[in-house]
Amino acid sequence: MPPIKLTTPLNDEIIENLRIGQKVLLNGAIYTGRDTAHKKMVELLDQGKPLPIDLKGQIIYYVGPSPAKPGQIIGSAGPTTASRMDVYTPRLLALGLKGMIGKGKRTPEVIKAIKQYKAVYFAAVGGAAALISRCIKSCDVIAYPELGPEAIRKLYVEDFPVIVINDSLGGDLYEEGLKIYAIK
Amino acid sequence: MQSIKTVTVLEIVETVSRLCMEANYYLRSDVLKSFHEKQEMEISQAGKDALKQLILNAKIAAEDRIPICQDTGFAVIFLEIGQDVRITGGNLYDAVNEGVRKGYIEGYLRKSIVEHPLRRKNTRDNTPAVIHAKIVDGENIKITVAPKGGGSENMSALRMLKPSEGVEGVKKFIIETIKLAGPNPCPPLIVGVGIGGTFEKCAALAKEALLRELGKPSDIPDIASLEIELLDEINSLGIGPQGLGGRTTALAVHVEIYPCHIATLPVAVNINCHAARHKEAIL
Numbered sequence: 197m198p199p200i201k202l203t204t205p206l207n208d209e210i211i212e213n214l215r216i217g218q219k220v221l222l223n224g225a226i227y228t229g230r231d232t233a234h235k236k237m238v239e240l241l242d243q244g245k246p247l248p249i250d251l252k253g254q255i256i257y258y259v260g261p262s263p264a265k266p267g268q269i270i271g272s273a274g275p276t277t278a279s280r281m282d283v284y285t286p287r288l289l290a291l292g293l294k295g296m297i298g299k300g301k302r303t304p305e306v307i308k309a310i311k312q313y314k315a316v317y318f319a320a321v322g323g324a325a326a327l328i329s330r331c332i333k334s335c336d337v338i339a340y341p342e343l344g345p346e347a348i349r350k351l352y353v354e355d356f357p358v359i360v361i362n363d364s365l366g367g368d369l370y371e372e373g374l375k376i377y378a379i380k
Numbered sequence: 381m382q383s384i385k386t387v388t389v390l391e392i393v394e395t396v397s398r399l400c401m402e403a404n405y406y407l408r409s410d411v412l413k414s415f416h417e418k419q420e421m422e423i424s425q426a427g428k429d430a431l432k433q434l435i436l437n438a439k440i441a442a443e444d445r446i447p448i449c450q451d452t453g454f455a456v457i458f459l460e461i462g463q464d465v466r467i468t469g470g471n472l473y474d475a476v477n478e479g480v481r482k483g484y485i486e487g488y489l490r491k492s493i494v495e496h497p498l499r500r501k502n503t504r505d506n507t508p509a510v511i512h513a514k515i516v517d518g519e520n521i522k523i524t525v526a527p528k529g530g531g532s533e534n535m536s537a538l539r540m541l542k543p544s545e546g547v548e549g550v551k552k553f554i555i556e557t558i559k560l561a562g563p564n565p566c567p568p569l570i571v572g573v574g575i576g577g578t579f580e581k582c583a584a585l586a587k588e589a590l591l592r593e594l595g596k597p598s599d600i601p602d603i604a605s606l607e608i609e610l611l612d613e614i615n616s617l618g619i620g621p622q623g624l625g626g627r628t629t630a631l632a633v634h635v636e637i638y639p640c641h642i643a644t645l646p647v648a649v650n651i652n653c654h655a656a657r658h659k660e661a662i663l
Contacts, residue, residue, distance in 0.1 A: 217426065274449055299623075322531070323448065330440065357433070370624075373623065379616035
């Protein structure tokens with residue numbers, strides 16, 4: 197199956213056509229966020245305050261990049277483990293977040309919310325951080341600069357290679373992979 | 381009187397700093413070689429593609445002198461200090477930490493350490509290091525820098541088994557740990573196992589096992605067979621590269637053992653992601 201190109205923002209029609217195992221080259225703006233940024237956003241929601249970014253149709257990339265060297269746009273920037281964001285994710289999906297990029301398994305609650313709110317969870321290759329940094333064409337800190345690598349950044353990406361792990365039908369590529377390749 | 385070899389703390393600072401950078405920029409050649417071999421053998425297309433990306437990633441990181449992985453890790457430093465060497469000019473541990481500070485700042489490596497595990501404020505220079513020092517014969521100091529990422533560390537585990545559980549219990553615990561970890565610790569993995577010792581010795585053995593040259597068997601025949609059996613079982617789980625399905629879940633299993641108490645059978649599994657980094661130098 198050849199990769200398809202997608203450009204952000206995502207909508208229901210795009211999401212409904214995505215299936216687990218589909219390779220995707222992502223283009224356009226995406227936001228970064230990991231543990232502390234998620235915690236802070238959910239605290240704002242609890243206080244009834246607006247978020248620093250409008251999540252509708254957007255993708256959050258779970259990444260804490262290494263510092264950029266002089267002349268570099270961003271340092272190495274591979275995905276971090278998604279499960280640490282699981283406790284916060286359903287709240288953000290309810291607000292219209294459409295996609296997430298990380299690595300590793302999600303909880304049943306998140307998989308259910310992905311289906312309910314028509315969203316998608318992509319994995320990027322964990323540890324392919326130097327390669328991925330070459331797909332990032334701009335990088336601006338949008339919120340929480342004091343968090344350093346954990347700040348929320350807006351990235352423009354070109355042909356960022358990812359694969360669909362959890363789709364809007366409730367599918368899970370990790371589970372399917374085990375079914376196919378495990379030797380009983 | 382015989383003259384005593386001296387090593388200055390300045391040499392230690394410079395060496396640790398350089399090793400921090402090199403370990404993070406250059407993938408170990410044994411790991412890269414294994415990627416190429418496994419890419420040929422892997423039957424899952426998604427798994428093959430992931431390995432291909434990792435080979436290309438290693439090339440880009442080396443060319444641009446940038447980290448292989450953005451998680452440039454906790455700086456774990458192993459020191460083997462010859463008992464006939466004298467360290468001059470300051471405190472050894474301070475020098476190691478200064479080297480980490482310098483390497484992580486000047487090398488544009490990510491600062492991932494928080495000073496208090498509950499309050500979690502970043503120390504902003506990746507210090508302190510975790511230092512394991514050993515006194516050995518001779519007059520050299522061997523320094524090994526082994527940056528360790530958080531994702532694979534999080535999936536590691538230790539269990540105090542009952543001696544009656546024996547080798548079957550040991551195998552079961554190791555396989556369970558890898559199964560539970562699934563895609564999270566960035567397979568293909570290097571699995572470091574410690575069996576025996578005390579609680580803390582067992583964990584240290586598992587960590588040390590990760591330093592061994594990839595796939596070099598244990599010198600102890602029954603342990604070498606156990607390594608082969610475990611690798612085979614792990615690669616039958618179907619997890620595959622990045623957990624996308626396939627047969628390359630681990631590149632190697634290294635087991636280290638130590639005598640233990642009549643009442644105990646400790647087992648520790650320290651999982652390393654494919655970005656297994658370490659660099660060493662002898663002063």
